[in-house]
Amino acid sequence: MDLGEEIDRLAGETRFSGVVLASRGEETVLSSAHGMAHRGYAVPNTVDTRFAIASGTKGFTALVIVSLIVEGLLSLGTRVRTLLGADLPLIDDGVTVEHLLAHRSGIGDYYDEDAEPPPRPQELSGPEGYLRALGGFPQQFPPGARFAYNNGGYAVLAIVAARAANEPFERLVRERVCAPAGMADTAFLRSDELPGRTAIGYLESGRANVFSLPVVGFGDGGSYSTAPDLRAFWTALAAGRIVPREWVARMTAVHSASTGTRQEYRYGLGFWLPARGDAVLLEGYDHGVSFRSTYRPSSGLTCTVLSNTAEGAWPMAALLEQEPPGDS
Known part of the structure; x- marks a missing residue:
């Protein structure tokens, strides 16, 4: 059974709803879409459907x-x-930008991904809403002491970026990341006002996730993207079109060899690094959202799995890790 048939078999077994895309540069190695972007209107997912990518x-x-x-x-x-x-007076005065980027700040986290939806999700639609949500969480350990994955730290980084540049954070992402990479379908969309060609996330109950997510995402998660846009992202990143290559190397170098419960992964600055091999990856998980996109510099292979359910992406991503397209 070839990999395409294996993906179709797994999609049927797991009732996978989402998209799989593997590429080398501009060459598509494998591409498939499964399930529904909107169940009520029976709108199928396509390879260029937008999905929430959470973290x-x-x-x-x-x-x-x-x-x-x-x-x-x-x-x-x-x-x-x-x-x-x-x-945010409870944040230690010694916390630096690097501490936040590396999840080594020790600040209190406003959003535990293993818990219920974030506090007051319907109020999270801009920097003022996030400032209110981020407040009141005491420092957990001294800055730099250890790795502790922290959503709030990246929301703080978005506030810091907007103030340093004197521009809205979503504009900074659009102009500094999406534009140089040619990611025309990537944006911060309102979860209660999704445009066409965008997948609605679904909970295990079958309900939509609109009441479980912030109205608009921020620095810690919540943007929407497509598989082709993520292919373009990795190409632009490797070419140094987003930030200089020396900074790409610095961001994808190991800053934390130990990441707590996820011992199979190390962490750089904004990117996960599997303990074996040269892969770099982005990953996201939330209510009605699962996503993983991997780039292997040695082969130029990118693999992206997007799903509009919370667990949908993981079996498919595991298969692609075990049997990299083109290598099987």
């Missing part, structure tokens, strides 16, 4: 921050207090 957004946030560092508006050592001022 995959963190890679974009990290690149915005690095682009501002390249311009001299920030540095890795910038203490975020210099831009937060009196806001």
Whole structure:
């Protein structure tokens, strides 16, 4: 059984709803779409359907921050207090941009991904809403002491970026990441006002996830993208079109060899790094969302799996890891 047949078999067994795309450069190695983008109207997913990518957004946030560092508006050592001022007073004054990028800040986290939906999700639609949600969480450990995955840290980075550049964060992502990569279908969309060709996320109950997500995403997650856009992203990143190549190398170098419960992964600055091999990946998980996109610099292979259910992407991503397209 070839890999395409194996994917179709697995999609049927797991009732996979989503898209799989594997490419080498502009060459498509494997492409398939399964399930429904909108169950009520029986709208099928297609390869260019937009999906929420949850924490995959963190890679974009990290690149915005690095682009501002390249311009001299920030540095890795910038203490975020210099831009937060009196806001979020429970964040330790010693927390730097690098601490936040590497998930080593120790700040209290406003959103536990293993818990129920984020606090007041319908109020999370802009920096003021996120500032309110981020407040009141005490520092958990001294800055730099260890790795602890932290959604709130990337929301703080979005606030820092917007203040340093004096521009809205979503515009910074559009102009500094999406435009140079040619990612025309990637954006922060309102979860209650999704345009055409966009998949609705579904909970295990079968209900839509609209009441389980922030109205509009921010630095820690919530953007929407397509498989072709993510292929374009990796190509542009490797070519140094988003940030210089020396910074790409720095961001994809190991900053944390130990990542707690995820011992099979290391972490750079905004990117996960599997413990074996040279792969770099972005990943996202939320209510009605699962996503993984992997780039292997040694072969130029990119593999992206997007799903509009919370667990849908993982069996498919595991298969592609075990049997890389073109290598089987």
